[in-house]
Structures are given as C-alpha cells and as structure tokens.
Amino acid sequence: MQVEKKITVLPGDGIGPEVVAAAVRVLKVIGKRYNHDFQLGYAAIGGAAIDQFNNPLPDETIAMCDESDAVLLGAVGGPKWDNNPAELRPELGLLKIRKTFDLFANLRPVKAFPSLLDSSPLKREVAENVDLMIVRELTGGIYFGEKKRNEEEASDLNIYTRHEIERIVDNAFELARLRRGKLCSVDKANVLETSRLWRQIVEEKKEQYPDVVVEHNLVDSVAMKLITNPGHYDVVVTDNMFGDILSDEASVITGSLGVLPSASIRSDSFGLYEPVHGSAPEIAGQGIANPAATILSVAMMLQYSFGMKEEAAEIERAVSAVFEDGYYTADLVKDGGRALTTDEFTDKVIAEIDTNF
Amino acid sequence: MQVEKKITVLPGDGIGPEVVAAAVRVLKVIGKRYNHDFQLGYAAIGGAAIDQFNNPLPDETIAMCDESDAVLLGAVGGPKWDNNPAELRPELGLLKIRKTFDLFANLRPVKAFPSLLDSSPLKREVAENVDLMIVRELTGGIYFGEKKRNEEEASDLNIYTRHEIERIVDNAFELARLRRGKLCSVDKANVLETSRLWRQIVEEKKEQYPDVVVEHNLVDSVAMKLITNPGHYDVVVTDNMFGDILSDEASVITGSLGVLPSASIRSDSFGLYEPVHGSAPEIAGQGIANPAATILSVAMMLQYSFGMKEEAAEIERAVSAVFEDGYYTADLVKDGGRALTTDEFTDKVIAEIDTNF
Ligand SMILES: CC(C)[C@H](C(=O)O)[C@@H](O)C(=O)O
Numbered sequence: 245m246q247v248e249k250k251i252t253v254l255p256g257d258g259i260g261p262e263v264v265a266a267a268v269r270v271l272k273v274i275g276k277r278y279n280h281d282f283q284l285g286y287a288a289i290g291g292a293a294i295d296q297f298n299n300p301l302p303d304e305t306i307a308m309c310d311e312s313d314a315v316l317l318g319a320v321g322g323p324k325w326d327n328n329p330a331e332l333r334p335e336l337g338l339l340k341i342r343k344t345f346d347l348f349a350n351l352r353p354v355k356a357f358p359s360l361l362d363s364s365p366l367k368r369e370v371a372e373n374v375d376l377m378i379v380r381e382l383t384g385g386i387y388f389g390e391k392k393r394n395e396e397e398a399s400d401l402n403i404y405t406r407h408e409i410e411r412i413v414d415n416a417f418e419l420a421r422l423r424r425g426k427l428c429s430v431d432k433a434n435v436l437e438t439s440r441l442w443r444q445i446v447e448e449k450k451e452q453y454p455d456v457v458v459e460h461n462l463v464d465s466v467a468m469k470l471i472t473n474p475g476h477y478d479v480v481v482t483d484n485m486f487g488d489i490l491s492d493e494a495s496v497i498t499g500s501l502g503v504l505p506s507a508s509i510r511s512d513s514f515g516l517y518e519p520v521h522g523s524a525p526e527i528a529g530q531g532i533a534n535p536a537a538t539i540l541s542v543a544m545m546l547q548y549s550f551g552m553k554e555e556a557a558e559i560e561r562a563v564s565a566v567f568e569d570g571y572y573t574a575d576l577v578k579d580g581g582r583a584l585t586t587d588e589f590t591d592k593v594i595a596e597i598d599t600n601f
Numbered sequence: 602m603q604v605e606k607k608i609t610v611l612p613g614d615g616i617g618p619e620v621v622a623a624a625v626r627v628l629k630v631i632g633k634r635y636n637h638d639f640q641l642g643y644a645a646i647g648g649a650a651i652d653q654f655n656n657p658l659p660d661e662t663i664a665m666c667d668e669s670d671a672v673l674l675g676a677v678g679g680p681k682w683d684n685n686p687a688e689l690r691p692e693l694g695l696l697k698i699r700k701t702f703d704l705f706a707n708l709r710p711v712k713a714f715p716s717l718l719d720s721s722p723l724k725r726e727v728a729e730n731v732d733l734m735i736v737r738e739l740t741g742g743i744y745f746g747e748k749k750r751n752e753e754e755a756s757d758l759n760i761y762t763r764h765e766i767e768r769i770v771d772n773a774f775e776l777a778r779l780r781r782g783k784l785c786s787v788d789k790a791n792v793l794e795t796s797r798l799w800r801q802i803v804e805e806k807k808e809q810y811p812d813v814v815v816e817h818n819l820v821d822s823v824a825m826k827l828i829t830n831p832g833h834y835d836v837v838v839t840d841n842m843f844g845d846i847l848s849d850e851a852s853v854i855t856g857s858l859g860v861l862p863s864a865s866i867r868s869d870s871f872g873l874y875e876p877v878h879g880s881a882p883e884i885a886g887q888g889i890a891n892p893a894a895t896i897l898s899v900a901m902m903l904q905y906s907f908g909m910k911e912e913a914a915e916i917e918r919a920v921s922a923v924f925e926d927g928y929y930t931a932d933l934v935k936d937g938g939r940a941l942t943t944d945e946f947t948d949k950v951i952a953e954i955d956t957n958f
C-alpha cells in the first residue's frame with residue numbers, strides 16, 4: 245500500500261529556493277524508488293513573504309503547514325530586510341512558525357564525514373570521531389519571555405515551566421537511548437534559577453532512564469569542551485538560548501556547516517526540517533550553493549516525521565558516497581579540485597541512489 | 602620616589618593558593634627590581650571562607666579589599682561545597698566581590714604563544730596569529746536580575762540600563778583604540794530587547810571613536826567564527842552571559858587555558874586579577890599546577906591598576922621566554938619532555954627577569 249504524505253515546502257530567501265529545489269529532486273527519487281506518494285505544496289516565509297504579503301509568516305502559509313505531515317524550509321533573511329522594523333523581519337517568520345506549531349525540540353546532529361575533515365578548523369584527531377546530537381529547547385526561555393524597553397533600560401524574561409523542561413528532557417533521554425546512551429545536560433545552575441529547575445528535572449527524570457548515563461555541565465565549560473574534546477559527547481540537551489549558541493559552535497567542528505541538517509519537532513511526528521546554514525545572500529542565484537544540508541534535512545524528515553528509516557539511511561549513504569568519491573561544491577572543494585554546481589552535486593547524489601536499486 | 606601599592610591576596614580553593622604563591626614571588630621580584638613597595642595582605646574567599654567563616658565573602662575580606670589598590674585572586678570552588686545551598690556556594694563569593702566593588706569590566710586577552718600551539722585543538726594556521734581581547738560586562742544582565750521560582754516554573758530577568766551598557770562599551774572602545782582599532786560588538790538583537798538597546802548604544806558611541814572600526818555580530822555567529830577565524834578579532838565586547846560563554850570558548854583557541862589571565866576592573870583603576878582557569882581540585886596540593894595564568898594576571902594588575910607598563914611587559918616577556926626555552930608544567934609538556942613543578946617554572950620566570958637587570 246502506498247503511503248501518502250503531505251509536505252509543505254517553504255523555499256524562503258537567498259540560496260533557500262536553490263537548495264530546496266535540489267532536496268525536492270532527491271525526495272521525489274526516494275518517493276519513486278520506495279513507492280511513496282509525497283504531495284508537495286509551496287508557500288512563502290521570511291523576506292519573500294514580506295515582499296509578497298507584508299508578513300513574514302502569512303496565514304496562508306500557516307494553513308498549508310497545518311494540513312501537512314511535515315515542512316521543508318530553505319533559509320530566511322538577507323540584507324534587503326535587515327533594517328526593517330522588528331515585526332517585518334524575516335527571522336520573525338521562523339520564530340512564529342516554531343511557536344505556532346509547538347516545535348519545541350530542535351535536533352542538530354553533528355557527525356564527521358572523514359572526507360571533509362580537511363575543511364575543519366580543528367585538528368583531524370580532535371574532529372574525526374565526532375558524532376553528537378544537540379537537542380535544543382526551541383519554544384520557550386528568553387526567546388519568548390516578556391520583553392520591556394524604555395529610554396533608560398531594556399529587559400528580557402527568561403522563563404521556563406516544568407512542563408516545557410520535562411518534555412524536552414524526555415525527548416533527549418529517548419534519543420540518547422537510541423544512540424550511545426549518554427546524555428549531557430547543559431545549564432548555568434550556579435547562577436540561573438531556570439537552570440536550577442532544569443537540573444532538578446533532569447535529576448528526577450533520570451530514574452526513568454536507567455540505561456542512560458547522565459552528566460550535568462555548565463554552559464561555559466561545554467563551550468570549551470565542545471572544541472577540546474567534541475568526541476566526548478553523544479546527546480547534549482539544553483535551553484533555547486544556550487542551544488542557539490552551542491549548536492552553532494558545534495556546527496564548525498567537522499568543517500562542514502554546508503552539510504548539517506536540522507529538525508524542529510512537535511510531540512506528535514509533525515516537524516520542520518531545514519539546513520543549519522543561513523540564506524547566504526552573497527552567493528544566491530548562482531547555482532553554486534551546497535545542497536547537502538537540505539538533502540540531509542529531507543533524510544531527517546523521512547526518519548523523524550515519517551518513520552522511514554531505510555529511506556533516510558539511503559540518502560545519508562548516498563551523500564556520504566558522493567563525498568567519498570571526491571565530489572564537492574565550491575564551499576568544500578579542495579585545492580585544485582573542480583567545484584560542482586548545486587545541480588551537478590544533486591545529480592551525483594541521485595545517481596548514487598539509482599545505482600542501488 | 603618609591604610607589605606604594607596595597608594588594609589584597611585571596612588564595613581561594615584548590616590550586617588557588619599554589620598559583621597565587623608563585624605569582625606573589627614574581628610580584629616581589631618586580632617590586633625589588635623596579636623599587637616599588639608592594640604591601641600584601643591575605644584574606645579568605647570561596648570555599649576556604651565558607652569553612653572558616655561560614656560566608657563565601659566575609660566582611661573582613663571586603664574591608665581589606667576596600668583598603669587596597671588591587672586584588673589578586675587564585676580560584677574558588679570544589680566538590681566539597683558542590684552540594685551546599687546557594688548562599689553557601691564558593692562562586693557566590695566571586696559574584697559578590699564583583700558586585701560589591703562594581704567591577705563591571707572583565708578583560709580576557711587571548712594571545713597565541715607560538716611554542717604552545719601544539720596543545721591547541723585548532724590547526725596551527727587557524728590559531729597562530731590570534732591576539733584578541735574579550736570585554737565582558739560583569740555586574741549586570743541576567744546574572745543579577747530578579748530570580749523567581751516556584752514548583753511549576755522558574756525565571757531570571759535579563760536587564761540592562763543605558764548607563765551599564767554605556768560604560769562597558771566606552772571601555773571597549775578605549776581598549777580597541779590602544780590596540781588594532783577594531784571592535785566587534787556581540788548581541789542577539791534579532792531576538793532580545795536588551796540586545797537592541799545594546800546595539801543602539803554602540804551605534805551612538807561610535808561617533809565618538811571615529812578611529813575605531815565597529816561591527817555588530819550575533820552571538821551564535823561569533824560562536825562559530827571564534828573557531829573558524831579567530832584571527833579576525835581584535836576587541837570583542839558583550840554582555841555578562843554571552844561574555845561568560847564566549848570568553849571560555851575563546852580560551853581554548855591557543856591551547857593554553859593554563860596561561861590565560863583576566864582582569865575585572867572598576868571605572869577608577871581598582872581591579873581584581875585572576876587566572877581564567879578554575880580551582881582544579883584534582884591536582885590541588887601536588888605543586889604541579891601551571892602558575893603562568895596567575896603570573897600574567899599580576900602583569901595585568903601592574904598595567905591596568907598601577908599603570909606600570911614596563912613592569913607588565915617584563916613579566917610577559919619572561920613567561921614567553923620560558924616557554925620558548927621549552928619549559929612547561931605538566932598541563933603543557935610535550936611527549937617525552939619533563940614537566941616542571943609550579944616552583945621550578947616560577948624559578949625560571951624569575952631567572953628571566955633577573956638576568957635582564
Ligand atoms: C534567526 C534566529 C532567530 C534563529 C535563532 O536564534 O533561533 C537562528 O539563529 C537559529 O538558530 O535558528
């Protein structure tokens with residue numbers, strides 16, 4: 245029986261439309277090969293939506309996502325909208341879609357591709373065995389707490405409820421259990437009250453996951469250790485603000501920001517999938533962007549929203565094989581090598597999948 | 602005419618007393634050589650103060666610091682006090698002394714010693730020309746805003762006044778002017794109201810410092826670039842929480858956490874000087890700790906609190922020369938080398954200073 249899945253595609257700004265187009269090609273090939281019926285609908289977000297609808301997240305977009313099983317996003321933002329007022333900033337589209345759909349768990353895997361390690365700022369021996377997953381709380385904390393401002397002062401409230409912490413911590417424990425059984429919870433419990441509640445909840449929860457080894461670590465200390473000893477980590481769970489910083493920091497370890505996917509998921513299987521990299525306006529429209537991160541985001545969608553493990557693994561294998569064969573886009577190409585265009589790289593990935601029928 | 606300076610010494614916990622003793626030896630040698638009268642008084646802070654006075658920052662300590670021109674601190678904390686209630690935690694001594702003496706500007710220089718780069722997790726070409734200074738706001742923001750807690754939720758208020766931001770930003774501009782004239786202001790202005798005020802003030806201030814080139818950067822992006830391209834930075838200014846994370850992250854760049862000093866200063870010349878590393882309880886009492894960071898903190902004291910530039914430079918030159926000669930403590934020793942003890946390393950530094958009479 246054919247499985248039917250509805251996917252809303254939000255190309256967004258900059259290189260967003262290009263990398264999304266590439267990932268959609270791969271998605272279609274997978275649909276054909278495994279006989280799934282992926283139904284795609286397109287909608288606007290970010291700067292593109294501001295230009296068209298004067299709203300970074302139009303109601304039409306919300307309605308379409310609401311009807312879908314998953315969302316694929318390119319990237320938002322660019323200099324064109326940088327001086328817009330807060331309510332007309334592309335990023336607001338991102339913050340709103342997270343909140344509207346309660347996408348509280350942001351998963352950011354960082355895994356070394358051996359063939360890309362030359363591009364890492366870290367020594368090979370430090371980066372080579374890295375395989376970690378940052379789990380960031382995405383709909384609470386200081387991002388969404390009350391903000392105040394007058395001429396003389398400004399404030400942001402960092403606030404977490406027990407419920408918000410419990411569900412992200414549960415999520416991280418479950419993931420750890422499916423991986424290497426190690427969880428590092430990151431906080432600033434020596435200073436913050438929210439962190440003390442966070443730490444207490446992790447302590448309570450760990451009774452339910454006796455198979456997971458838990459450590460608590462302070463955010464400043466993790467900011468060091470992610471660079472000195474990234475191989476130490478399996479699953480890392482933390483709040484929205486710390487997660488923003490640490491996941492971006494971790495993204496440089498393997499030398500391949502252009503290949504890192506992410507998932508932002510809800511408690512049911514609905515989720516939004518997007519590359520970690522931004523809209524890279526400086527190279528937009530040239531057809532040279534690296535589509536790997538978005539293609540791998542599709543793999544995460546197949547795995548986390550649709551439970552299609554084999555299909556997800558097949559995409560990951562294909563991308564990895566293309567790198568192993570020495571094919572790279574401009575961001576990763578080595579001295580003397582020829583850089584593939586977005587389309588050429590995608591062709592290679594698709595060929596890998598095809599030849600494996 | 603002999604200059605007289607009063608210095609309160611707070612050895613603290615773990616390796617604190619050992620590294621402070623080493624730094625004091627160097628300070629005395631400098632005093633003798635340059636004919637300054639450094640008067641030292643000792644007082645308790647942190648765990649040691651909790652044990653003795655049931656208070657991480659006793660009134661006697663405050664009184665003695667208040668009479669001094671500068672404070673030299675070792676480190677605070679250790680497993681012994683880890684489960685103490687919040688008001689009896691060693692770190693509280695640190696937070697309180699910063700607040701009591703209005704030490705709003707935390708300066709953390711990160712400079713590569715070429716002879717230590719083998720210990721860096723970064724590739725040599727990435728780390729080798731790094732020479733940056735992180736300026737962290739130290740007495741405001743979420744560290745000191747109102748905290749609330751009940752069974753169901755917890756919150757921390759991130760709050761900044763115009764005055765608090767203006768003075769730290771001024772401080773950073775002045776430092777940039779004395780260095781390479783580049784200032785990177787770090788915030789999360791796409792999300793936080795405090796960041797938007799921060800960014801606005803930097804924009805206002807930059808008119809007064811036309812000789813300084815300013816850029817604004819988001820904290821997540823800086824967390825990446827500090828690792829991919831640390832040589833880009835000269836002075837980096839940011840708030841208390843971001844500064845905590847980024848300065849610790851930056852401390853790993855050069856492979857030498859054990860040699861990084863810090864200063865926490867007030868608007869007059871009063872300041873507190875301490876190594877960036879912690880109390881390292883696991884090696885305390887063995888006489889093997891690296892005293893370089895504390896010795897270099899004394900150099901910062903001479904420079905920033907006493908205006909003794911030549912003396913400061915002399916210490917820095919001596920420490921650098923000892924490394925160049927291939928002498929290291931256990932944390933930095935290379936394969937096959939012999940690790941110097943704390944005292945032996947200090948002897949070498951002092952010998953360097955002496956031979957230059
Ligand atoms: C664009 C911005 C609001 C966003 C965030 O901080 O969450 C981005 O940095 C991210 O990490 O997805």
Ligand SMILES: CC(C)[C@H](C(=O)O)[C@@H](O)C(=O)O
Nearest residue numbers: 434435464692693695696845
């Ligand atoms: C001990 C702790 C409260 C302190 C801080 O976060 O300020 C420390 O991490 C530091 O950076 O000096």
